[in-house]
Amino acid sequence: MIPFDQRSGRLWYDGKLVDWPEATLHVLTHGLHYASSVFEGVRIYGGEPFMLREHIARLRASARILDFDLEHADETLRLATLEVVAEAGITDGYVRMNAWRGSEVIQTAALKTSVHTSVAAWEIPAGYYAAEDALETGIALVTADYRRPSPQYAPVKSKAAGNYMIGTISKNQALRAGFDDALLLDDRGLIAESTGAHVFFTKDGTLHTPTTRCTIDGITRACVLGLAEQLGIPAEVGDLAPEFTAEADGAFVCGTACELLPVSRIDDHRYDLRGNLVIKQLIDGYRELVAGARKLELHHPWKQ
Ligand SMILES: Cc1ncc(COP(=O)(O)O)c(C=O)c1O
Structure with a gap:
């Protein structure tokens, strides 16, 4: 390149x-x-x-x-x-x-x-943000040493270059350890996000995602929540302890650059990507949305 x-x-x-x-x-x-x-x-x-x-x-x-x-x-x-x-x-x-x-x-x-x-x-060349087969194989996340700061300690709602310092260090460490990205906890030790995307989980057909207390308000995250509403997928937004990664039956990350990417593994816990209909429906829905084949009423701070 x-x-x-x-x-x-x-x-x-x-x-x-x-x-x-x-x-x-x-x-x-x-x-x-x-x-x-x-x-x-x-x-x-x-x-x-x-x-x-x-x-x-x-x-x-x-x-x-x-x-x-x-x-x-x-x-x-x-x-x-x-x-x-x-x-x-x-x-x-x-x-x-x-x-x-x-x-x-x-x-x-x-x-x-x-x-x-x-x-x-x-x-964008194919494979720039994720391996070309990542939609099928999923990506592997490792919990980072650094945590997302509390909103009292950093301007977490700003997509500010300075906030990415811990993301770069954490992702570098994840790549060196053979993972694809890092999962960051927040200052309280609850699940926050990955280094450049928000994180969602599925459990028994319901979608779960942390709040945006210490992250930017994601545009893709808002699309996913809007799609879930349209598709009749129940969604819960709230605090998620790290143990939830093992209780969930699936996970994916979402962001502008990486779109929606299934997660195959978080630390030692592996997800079976086959047959997760919730993730499949959302990935298909997002494809339709970006192609203009689906319309969506968004609920988020950047709504124009
Ligand atoms: C740290 C971080 N979290 C989440 C996201 C996802 O936000 P969006 O969906 O608005 O791209 C991004 C990408 O912008 C990001 O850099």
């Missing part, structure tokens, strides 16, 4: 399209030094960014939580995304939006810095 800073094409940077290698920033940038940086990932299906308005709304909210405001209107960012996607001729791909504080100060306080924004998009 070509490194991201050496690709060709154009991306949107502070209001205009620039050649990909020219989209640079200075080493003395507040966003780099103090993690005053937020982002979004959006999937493109059939040339259409899925839930784009919702992702832009969350980007704006993430920035506000970190005490800065985006300099561009939602509609500007939406049109910028469409332009970038169309220019690159992407059919199935990914959009990455970032917003970060600029270089005016190198100190913690940053009351008056500039705010920069970029939107880039690229085609």
Whole structure:
């Protein structure tokens, strides 16, 4: 794979399209030094960014939580995304939006810095977010050493770069140990999420998922809960102790990038992926949704 800073094409940077290698920033940038940086990932299906308005709304909210405001209107960012996607001729791909504080100060306080924004998009090669056969084989999770912080200890509702530090360390450790991803508990020792996706369980035909007390409010998670309602699958949202992984008869993770992926194993507990109709129905439903073949009324904070 070509490194991201050496690709060709154009991306949107502070209001205009620039050649990909020219989209640079200075080493003395507040966003780099103090993690005053937020982002979004959006999937493109059939040339259409899925839930784009919702992702832009969350980007704006993430920035506000970190005490800065985006300099561009939602509609500007939406049109910028469409332009970038169309220019690159992407059919199935990914959009990455970032917003970060600029270089005016190198100190913690940053009351008056500039705010920069970029939107880039690229085609996703098969197997980039999960092995190509992961839908059949499932992914293996290992419980991470780090825990998701309590909402009192970190701006957990912001999709802030700084919140991903423990995700990167945990996922690296999981991969080195032969797993596909890590499962993070929260500050209370209850199940929180994986490093880049929310987690669901099935038990006797009912869906179970933790609350979003210490995670971002997931757009895919909201789709899954909406689909469950449409499909008549009972769903319970509440605290889940780690022991629940052994009580459940199935599990899956869900997020924009990985979509819905069955879990074959958490630590030493293995799930039988065959015949789990709840997971199959939801995966099929999500496919229909992203293809525009199913409509869904979403209940979540980013509803537009
Ligand atoms: C840490 C984390 N949790 C959950 C999710 C899933 O959120 P969404 O479905 O909105 O992509 C993501 C991906 O954005 C994530 O990075």
